[in-house]
Amino acid sequence: MKMDDKVWFAEQFELHRPRLRAVAYRMLGTLTDADDALQEAWIRTTRSDAGAIESIDGWLVTLVGRVCIDMLRTRRSRREQFTGSWLPEPVVSTDETVDPEQASLLADSVGLALLVVLESLEPAERLAFVLHDMFGVPFDEIAPIVDRTPVAARQLASRARRRLRGTATVPDADLRTQRRVVDAFLAASRAGDFEALLALLDPDVVFRVDTGSRTWLAPALLTGAADVAAHAATHGPRFATLxxxxxxxxxxxxxxxxxxxxxxxxxxxxxxxxxxEIDLVLDAAKLSSLTIR
Incomplete structure (x- = not known):
């Protein structure tokens, strides 16, 4: 690679890094893996010809997509040994504002619930949906990444949409409403008030716990308002004080x-x-890498 090409790739990679990191986070569900994907993508640019690239934005997005799908396929084979619930790595702030870097990661309502559903998709479905529906990449550019025709790539994204349809992934838009409900849940948990908890929960509420490698006596998955309210009423008075x-x-x-x-x-x-939905992340590895603003 010529030095001019190397400098140009470095400038373009840094310019597009927020968007590329957002792609990788949606594909992989953890910021640690997303950063690893970007590092691998950067290495691959050193073997590329800048003169053959028509659109650097699209080229970099598809490059990161290729890296992510390789990582997903490897991780999927390892994940067969995983017990309990697996949850994405959260993006957390103690302020009621989201800084520009977080905003790029979380655009399109990328909550934990959506990432959990994306994790249930096959790697090719996830890539087709994320690249096309979230980042506007044409199917003729997605097709080579998943070894399909553009028509087949379109079908992958359509299949992913059907899987997503009807799932509880998009919260109420009003953050004040969300906060009021969550604060009421926290108060009822501290008091061990089963009836108050029951009133705050959707009848079909889902409660997931990701402990990572730790053992956990409580169930990794609970469904239904009565079971979730009973669990919160039992453990809430001690846990909620923290x-x-x-x-x-x-x-x-x-x-x-x-x-x-x-x-x-x-x-x-x-x-x-x-x-x-309630997603409780206890995985020490995910918590240790948190940068809380």
Missing amino acids: CQPALVNGAAGIIARTRSGVVAVVGMTVISDRIA
Whole structure:
């Protein structure tokens, strides 16, 4: 590679880094993996010819997409050994604002609930949906990445949309409404008030727990308002004393702190004034890499 090409690639990569990191976060669900994907993508630019690139923006996005799908396929084979729930790495702020870097990561309502559903897709479906529906990449550019025709790539994205349809992934737009509901849930948990908790939960609420490599006596997955309310009423009086409000992936949520630092992040999906999903991240590896603003 000529020195001029290397300088040009470096300038373009830095210019597009926020967008590329946002692509990788949606594809991989953790910022650690997203940064690894960008590092690998940068290495691949050193083997490329700048003169053959018509649109650097699209070229870099598809390059990162290729890296991500390779990582997803490798991770999927390893994940077969995983027990319990797996949750994405949260983006957390204790302020009621999202800084520009977080905003680029969280555009299009990329909450924990959406990332959980994306994780259920096949790697090729996830890539087709993320690149086309979230970043506007044409199917004729997606097709070579997934070894399909453009028509087949379009079908992958359509299949992903059908999987996403009807799932509780988009919270109420009004952050104040979300915060009111989450604060009420926290107060009811502290009081161990089963009836108050029941009133705040959607009848089909889903409660997921990601402990990483740690063992956990409680179930990794609970469904239904009665079971979730009973769990919160039992464990809430002790756990909720450690909690404070936070923004979790741009939505109202909770973090729990001890003197040693953050020990839990709770993502909430509030829909129609009820909590539809609760995602409790206890994985020490994900929590240790948090940068909380």
